[in-house]
Amino acid sequence: MTVDAPAPPTRRAMVSPRGGTIARRGSVYLSRHPRVRLSLLLGAPLFWLGLVYIAALAALLITALWTVDSFTGQISQTWTLDNIVAVLTGSLYQAVTLRTVGVALLVTIIDIGIALPIAFYMAKVASPRAQRMLVIAILMPLWASYLVKAYAWRSVLSQGGIFEWLVSPFGGQSPGYGLPATIITLSYLWLPYVILPIYAGLERVPDSLLEASADLGGGTWSTLRLVVLPMIWPAIIAGSIFSFSLSLGDYITVNIVGGANQMLGNLVYTNVGAANNLPLAAAIALIPILIIFAYLAAVRRTGALNNL
Amino acid sequence: MRLSRPARGLLAAITAVVLALIYLPLLVVFVNSFSTSQNLTWPPPGFTLEWWAKAFQSDGALDAVLTSLQVALASTAVALVLGTLISLGLQRFEFFGRDAISLLVILPIALPGIVTGIALNNAFRTGLGVQLSILTLIIAHATFCIVTVFNNVIARLRRLGTSLEDASSDLGAGIWTTFRLVTFPQLRSALFAGGLLAFALSFDEIIVTTFTAGSSVKTLPLWILDNLFRPNQAPVVNVIAVVLVLVSIVPIYFAQRISGAEKVVR
Numbered sequence: 001m002t003v004d005a006p007a008p009p010t011r012r013a014m015v016s017p018r019g020g021t022i023a024r025r026g027s028v029y030l031s032r033h034p035r036v037r038l039s040l041l042l043g044a045p046l047f048w049l050g051l052v053y054i055a056a057l058a059a060l061l062i063t064a065l066w067t068v069d070s071f072t073g074q075i076s077q078t079w080t081l082d083n084i085v086a087v088l089t090g091s092l093y094q095a096v097t098l099r100t101v102g103v104a105l106l107v108t109i110i111d112i113g114i115a116l117p118i119a120f121y122m123a124k125v126a127s128p129r130a131q132r133m134l135v136i137a138i139l140m141p142l143w144a145s146y147l148v149k150a151y152a153w154r155s156v157l158s159q160g161g162i163f164e165w166l167v168s169p170f171g172g173q174s175p176g177y178g179l180p181a182t183i184i185t186l187s188y189l190w191l192p193y194v195i196l197p198i199y200a201g202l203e204r205v206p207d208s209l210l211e212a213s214a215d216l217g218g219g220t221w222s223t224l225r226l227v228v229l230p231m232i233w234p235a236i237i238a239g240s241i242f243s244f245s246l247s248l249g250d251y252i253t254v255n256i257v258g259g260a261n262q263m264l265g266n267l268v269y270t271n272v273g274a275a276n277n278l279p280l281a282a283a284i285a286l287i288p289i290l291i292i293f294a295y296l297a298a299v300r301r302t303g304a305l306n307n308l
Numbered sequence: 309m310r311l312s313r314p315a316r317g318l319l320a321a322i323t324a325v326v327l328a329l330i331y332l333p334l335l336v337v338f339v340n341s342f343s344t345s346q347n348l349t350w351p352p353p354g355f356t357l358e359w360w361a362k363a364f365q366s367d368g369a370l371d372a373v374l375t376s377l378q379v380a381l382a383s384t385a386v387a388l389v390l391g392t393l394i395s396l397g398l399q400r401f402e403f404f405g406r407d408a409i410s411l412l413v414i415l416p417i418a419l420p421g422i423v424t425g426i427a428l429n430n431a432f433r434t435g436l437g438v439q440l441s442i443l444t445l446i447i448a449h450a451t452f453c454i455v456t457v458f459n460n461v462i463a464r465l466r467r468l469g470t471s472l473e474d475a476s477s478d479l480g481a482g483i484w485t486t487f488r489l490v491t492f493p494q495l496r497s498a499l500f501a502g503g504l505l506a507f508a509l510s511f512d513e514i515i516v517t518t519f520t521a522g523s524s525v526k527t528l529p530l531w532i533l534d535n536l537f538r539p540n541q542a543p544v545v546n547v548i549a550v551v552l553v554l555v556s557i558v559p560i561y562f563a564q565r566i567s568g569a570e571k572v573v574r
Contacts, residue, residue: 023482023484024482027482027483027484027485028482030483031477031482031483034401037401037483038397038401038403041393041394041396041397041401042393042394042397042409044389044390044393045390045391045393045394045397045413045454046394046409046412048390048450048451048454049412049413049416049451049454050412052428052431052447052448052451053412053415053416053424053427053428053451054412055431055435056427056428056430056431056435057419057423057427059427059430059431059434059435060423060426060427060430060431063430075434114326117319117322117323118322118323118326120319121319121320121322121323122323124311125311125316125319125320132564134323134327135564136557136560136561136564137327137330138330139556139560140553140556140557140560141330141331141334141553142508142512142556143508143511143512143552143553143555143556143560144334144337144549144550144552144553145512145528145529145532145548145549145552146512146514146529147514147529147532147533147536148337148532148536148545148546148548148549149333149334149337149549151536151542151545152333152334152336152337153333155336155340155350156332156333156336160349160350161350162332162336162350162351165350165351188329188330188333191326191330220311220312220315241418245417245418245419245420246420246421248420249419249420249421249422249423249515250420250515251422251515252514252515252533264420265420265422265515268422268423268426269422272426272429272519278426278430281426282426282430285422285423285426285427288419288420288423289419289423292418292419292420296411296414296418300407300411
């Protein structure tokens, strides 16, 4: 990950440590020992993230190498690769993985396609007042519950729902419940998360650059392609991390509007709950973990992780 | 680049259409909260205020809102402290492993919620042997809320530079005084924006919540999930969603005003 600012020089204390209060002496000590300062700053958060999160993830990965005793239903700690092999070779898992990745990619592409013109209008065309109103208009739906919105789409897309009511005069019909409905609903749910970083990225593109490009003879398209796009690329990637990873793990939306379709999240969920097979669930969970790690590794160089 | 008039018009039209699409389902929710039909048929057969009255008398819903508020406030507070510490550490120092740490902060939000959920569930119950409760839920939420605070604060720190802090310490202020009087006031709006996002994230989270909340803890999303498919309750759920959207205007408006007042000319 790139960091824009060069590291600041460490500060030297300008006050001599001639006694003073404890706070004073502590402060002087700290300004002379940047390493101590750094470890005080990072100690608590790293303890939290390392202990709560990384340890939990590692434990989950280890669980994937264990197995469930078929009589007692308890996890038995015998080391085996069976779960991993089952997930890698099982045709069900391959099909569901492909479907899930396909849905996540489509949702991401749709969201970026919709977000780009809107974010551009917000950042570069709208008046400052309209701009503020638009940001509020984009943020507000985030506060309507995720579940309520997914359920609203169920009602919109249902037979005799508002979608059919709107398009039937033109000979259209509702896609019903299934993968298209899942893609529509997920795109809807994550759209604000994609618009906001791209809007913030566009805001950082100075108008003077666009004018300079025009003065030098750049047309609209070449300016967009050669000036704007390279500058907002990290923001686009940042938005895509949200829509991609949120779609990749979703199992509730597909339950509400997806008909009988399953995504990776459903397989994990069933194995944790009904099937009571945490080792297999952990093995399945490895798939989205690996995909996300590959994705993050691929986009790291763009500086996108600084734009989330 | 100067956009032609038709191009501006086209952009405005796209924006208007998409906004309409964004608000269409919310409008359906709004209208259905007054509908006499319980299974959300369209167009509504008639209108009633029954669900609004019921929503404000529903103990389950009000308790759930209170629980969600507690969880969101507590995890936002933790995220504010940890997120600020970590962004100060990463922005003001150069050291080995810095990239790894910033990846570590992003991970809880980048990995799918169900992975975070079962990992924490497994760690709490079998690893540490603790009962799931509201505390485990707050710990889980705070973990993925850190990133929103971190991103806002580190972006602000990057822009601020250190000259004011250097001036402050040159003038004899200690580290704590400098933070209190110089750094913190400049971070305030970034903290507000990050905190607001963290709050919203926690308030609406359902997947990690399913796996880390004790059985007696009912947050609003859990309550909604319980009631959404009950015919008598679905319209009440709609009422609550409408109220939440309307109430959310207040903090969003203030966040906008604060960041708008500070904004440099573009």
